[in-house]
Amino acid sequence: MLTTTASSPVAEVSAERVAGGDRRLSLGRLPALALASASGLALVSVADALSRSGRPHAELLFWLGLLVIFVPIVDRLASTAPRRGERVALLLLLGVALYLVKVLRDPFAFTTADEPLHQYNVLQILHSHALFGSNPILHVTPLYPGLESVTAALSSASGVSTFAAGLVVIGVARVILTLTLFLLYETVTGSGRLAGLATALYAANPHYLFFSASFSYESLALPLALLAAFAVVRARPPSGAALRGWGIVAVAAILAVVVTHHITSYGLVALLLAVCLVPQSWWHARPWRPWVFAATAVAATGAWLLFVASRTVGYLSPVITNAIAETFQTAAGESATRGLFSSGTGQGQVAPAWEHLVGIGSALIIVAALPLGLLVLWRLYRDQPLVVVLGCASVAYVGTLPLRLVPAAWETAARASEFLFVGVALVVALAAFEALDRLWMWAPSLSHVAAWAAAGVLLVGGVISTSTSADRLAQPYRVSTAGADVDPPGVAVARWAREVLGPGRPMAAYDADARLLMVYGREYAFTASNFDIKSALETPMLHRWQLDFLRHDGIRYVVVDALRASANTSAGYFFPRHPIGPHDRFPAAAVTKFERAGAQRIYDNGNIVVDDLKGVSDAAVVP
């Protein structure tokens, strides 16, 4: 049972309990805030248009648009005025508006690193009418076909493209995420106001704007995992109907998470076990422990790993062991630290000073808010096991912040933020109410300004910490010319390969080109993320062992791109925005070596050529 003090900010909102029933669907401030969000979205769209056409001032409009979407809604959610229906509607508005920011960045195709790989899996399902195909770049993805099977079902049922179907499925996942976060927070805290603010603050999680909105298995698995957690919480006795009904939903959601994403399923197992193991107060005669659901999650995850996706161990273990090893090396001063405020692809861009300040400021706000929030949490919710676990998650989040300085661990740490921020958002919301309500009694107008500023810094800082300027804004993908709309050269090569060579040919190419070959050419493309392929593409001479390797994998065609951007899965899909200089190209010797060894150039579009290795003789390569 919730215990509050009379002066607690949560006390006043606890009057608006879950059990309370307003029966009138009032719009409240929804129309005005919808207008604000639409205006923000329009600003972002203009910013993207400026970026796509190479004009200045795009960044300013982008940030302004984000703040116009986010801050007014957070301000409204923080007040006691909205009814439950308005809170839910505002949160859905916020979630969908921020999702559309990502859609506007990539309006023509999936262009982040993993998206084309999942799209290829969907195409495989549509082509073969079966699951568990193969993926030449990310081998484990076909073993977790949850996202792809839903997308393929929608694509085949409605007849829309896999891109359109993917956008709809991830949009629905965003709605599920928003609803489930609100209902979960509301159920465990008993406060709609707290739940609304915490759900909105979750949008300040560094990966919320782009990564969580990308067409990737985690984007569906995390909402389903939270749905499972919410259903488990609602399935508690004494109500038999609730136990049965929500229990069925919980078990189904757990199974769906297991078949959708490996890490999320492990995270769900950890969450459920933690809820079972949290010590509960002695006055609970029969403390509630969701052992049945935890056991179901453990058994399903273990069985899937053992009998279907055992390859996952080999996929994940190097990532984890490298992260751990390099963390120790960095701590011991044996490895260099990673520069902050750059994307993982490291395009050498240096973020401006204000971005450093805001990024660090957002982390400091979280670190400063946690002690106060945890204090309130302990005072009010220590008998709620899930809230205690979420409090621990918020502390773990702070523990992951230093890992962003470690090159091999930063991505793991950043990806963990999606999970741990579920706790951070709740604890920061608790701290915000505690602090702002005290400030309100002292200086009401100042409390509003402080809340707006803090919310803005949290959101902007989160986006800054995981993306560069080029990653945030749309880039020229489909461009308008006098005669027709033109797609990038990499897409043209892929379409040519499908048309002339036919689909399914094993090929070698740099990372971005390989992904385009898979989606638009339906080719079986090996890429430079494989060490041997990378070597075969980059060395100035073709060696015998490289040729043997290519032959071993049945690779007859090599797509050779002279531009270094083709090795970059952030920048490699687009038309270059600046004139190409010598430093933007690979050495000529590396580009022409296959032809020097006897390969035939069967396609040439300037920067990209396709070489046929059939004519390469062993005598022509370096022994």
Next chain:
Amino acid sequence: MRLWFRELVLPVLAASCGAAILVLSAGSPARVIAGVALVLILPGAALGRAVLPRGERIPEHLLVALGASAVLVALGAIALDVVGIPLEPTVWAPVLVILTVVGSALGTLRAGAAARDRGLRSKWTGLRLAPVRPTEALMIGTSLALIAGALLLGTTPLRAPGGSAGSTALWIEANGARRAAAIARSGDLQTARYELSVTVDGRTVAAAPSFRLAPGEQHRVPVPPPLRAGARVGALLYRLDHGARRLSRRVDLTLGSVPLASAATGP
């Protein structure tokens, strides 16, 4: 009477969507709506009616409708795959209709007619939308217009930045072992003039002097017969700029060496 009408809403909707998926052409607006409803909403909504305790409110039902639909489709796909049933529209449509109908029927059976009626009353009675004022309607209408404008601008191709360059592609297309053509296709960002010459075993056999290629257009130069199997066909594409002639693209093909697209099998 009213009760049975309500109980039939989901099954009838599902059956209509299923029929639309099987009958209407791919990508038509009605089929898109039917596909979204049948894959992402109706099965979960039916499951929610079947299992959720009475008294749950709209957000909970909406959550279960969307979440459980994704769950059922994901798990259903694995079940179908395991028993060897192909995942195609003619399978998805009836399976999802059946799931929805079974969920609705379970909901009806579980509650019983009278109890269900009371449950529906308790959930919906007194729920009404507050009157929408003209200013609110104006704001909502403006919001929708702004969002539509933002999406329209976002999905409209624009002129490329100044530094961007397109690409004109050149290749030789073999048609069997003894016929071929050289093809130039413009993916350039502006119209340009080209000259194309074709060689067989090093001897020039065809040429296309000074032709224009606009973006998206292609120019095809057939290689004159007779051609022997194994002949080496080459093509050179020159770009003509203000009287200057610059070699732009070059390709080679040994006839019979490249498999035809129709022979591809996939991995």
